[in-house]
Amino acid sequence: MKQTKYYLYVILVLLLFSGLSSALAQQAALPKSNWQNLDLKTDGVFGMSTEKAYLEILKEKKVVPVVVAIIDGGVDIEHEDLKPIIWTNSKEIAGNGKDDDGNGYIDDVHGWNFLGSSKGSFHFDNIELVRLLRKAIKKDSTSDETKRLQTELDQKIQALKSGLNTIEYQRHVLLGILKKMGKPSPTEAEFRKYHYQNDEEAKVLILIVRGLKDDAKYLKTVEDKYNQYKDQIKYLVNINYDPRAENPEYKMNNYGNENVKGSEPSHGTHVAGIIAAIRDNGLGIKGVAAPVQLMVLRTIPEGDALDSEVANSIRYAVDNGAKVINISISKMESPQRQLVDEAVQYAMEKDVLVVHSAGNDGKKEETESDFPRREYEKGGMAEAWIEVGASGWRDDESLLSWFTNYGKQTVDVFAPGVAIFSTFPENNYKYENGTSMATPMVSGLAALIRAYYPKLTAVQIKNIILKSVIKINHKVKSRDGENLNFSELCSSGGIVNVYSAMRMVENIK
Structure with missing residues (x-):
């Protein structure tokens, strides 16, 4: 499940059937399945030099595992490449029907599912309109x-x-x-x-x-x-459909259930693998961050997420030890924006880094137009927030993916997001495109820095990631055919790089 707005499929089909299949054109001659972690100079693809960092910098350093919360549509926690790294709430006894740790959520062993109740779960929801x-x-x-x-x-x-x-x-x-x-x-x-x-x-x-x-x-x-x-x-878009209708549980606090997989966990599972799929088991792919535990928060339906549920997910993640939160969602309306703002502010106060996808409309944005966003309704903004666009693997004009949003005032960095091979439900693997794929690249890097250098704050880690990017000096082409300087696409003017980020951290006194 991709977290795209309802009308994105209109765009995709028109492109697909008008012979303008840009996505497929960029995906032609697929690169190596681990290309996002490879090095441009050594391997000839514009990856993040992750393997180089592990080989030359990280192999003998001590590490403290970091919890990364995935606010998404569910994750297949039994996947062969993910199961050992799924976060477990050690204070909760699975299946006993009790709130053992007193946090308000019954049997929340691996996270929480906000898209449901004791009567079951749902997959589809309305758009905010x-x-x-x-x-x-x-x-x-x-x-x-x-x-x-x-x-x-x-x-x-x-x-x-x-x-x-x-x-x-x-x-x-x-x-x-x-x-x-x-x-x-x-x-x-x-x-x-x-x-x-x-x-x-x-x-x-x-x-x-x-x-x-x-x-x-x-x-x-x-x-x-x-x-x-x-x-x-x-x-x-059906006003007569409401998955929460006639169920009084949705009027209670802490509603939901422990089913963090849900009925369609494709998107969240793919995101999870990018962040931290086991690197040394010989299976599937290699995640960016090895010392990570993944907390699953099923919050995003096929439709628009409720502001209250996004806010509750953020608060749950913070209260239960997550130090990085990955959010790959966007919507056009936010009637309860203040709830989300307050939750984000809470995360900032608790030194948690939020990493968010820039969106897949393929357009330049001078100001943030979708929600959630780092700017607060009442003024100010979340400092420990990174907005991520998607890049391709070729160091040429196609480096800017055809679908990504961009803008110097709205996007911070770019990361690999084209033809990304990652985990898929039922022990499968699949190539996917999207800023949703680029965002967990940055979440993985942030978690990696926090794991090896736990004394750094969320804002410091954000600054390191932005300052250590690989700058792009050549022109790239937008979906409309416009030639652009990469410095115009995001505030950092470059693509994240694990090796240079970890090298920069080493030089910090």
Whole structure:
């Protein structure tokens, strides 16, 4: 599950089926599965020099394990590459139905699931606009505010239906081709041999061949996008759907349950592996930080997270010992922003570093437009907060990923976020793109610094990460084709580097 806003799928499908498949183009000729940890000079890919740091700096140093909280949609805590490093609440006895440690959460052994109750869990939730409209209707169904919100929601629904129609048509033609070929999953070569019978088949065939050339699972991607559109219309923008309705538990404090995996933990599992997948077990991938325990906070549904649940997740993480919090979410409205602001301020007071994704709209942002954000509603900002954009592996104009947001005033650093191979549920592994993949790179680095140098504060660690970046001196190209200086893309003007960061720490007296 990617933590993208509901309309991102409209953008993706339009790109996919108009022949502008930039994501697949960047993912062509996939690099080594561990490229993000490799070194540009030694290995020829613009990784973070993690392996070099372990080999030359960290191998004989003492370390103190650090807890990293993952605020996401759930994590497969039984994954072969993650299970030994999942945080365990030593004060809680699993399965006894009691709050042994008195923190208000029953059986919270590995974290907490805010998307549920004692009656079970849910996966889909509304976007914030639907919740606002629901409240407005209840207050005054004929007010100008209600009408404005209804119009805005109608426009969102229409956009989604338009996107669904587009992909449904393409899917219909594709299924017709597959039926004629007599195979459920033909290869690229087999599609090339197929003789199209009309203009519609010709157009779709071109897209299929292009897609399979870059991604062997392209056909599944088409089906997934089709299902995602249907789900978004059925749940996210449906004012008659409310997963918390008629359940009084959601009006109580500390509601939820201990099921931190949930029904769709793909996104969170992928994030977890990037941070700390076991490095020396010969399986899958190597996480950035070895001495880490991962606390799982299932907070992000398919839809928009509740402000109150984001705030409670942050407070839970801080109160239970997390020193780094990874957050890969964004939404357009924040009606209870003050709750989140107060939780972030609490994290700052307790010396906890927050690492947040910049978003996947592929645009320049002069000011922060989505939530949560480091700027407080009443003024000031969170100092121990890092905003992360996504970079690619080639040291050329494509270094700026096609999807990432950027801006000197809104983004701090860039980190690898294209074609990142990481853990996936049920002991699987998969390549994914996104600022959600770049963010845990930085969280892993922050945890690594805290583990080897525990006396450093969160703000000091942030400054080290920003000052030790590898500066980019050549132009990069935006999704719109504009040539940009990297210094314009983020405040640090570069890409995080584990080796240079750890070397900088060594020189601090």
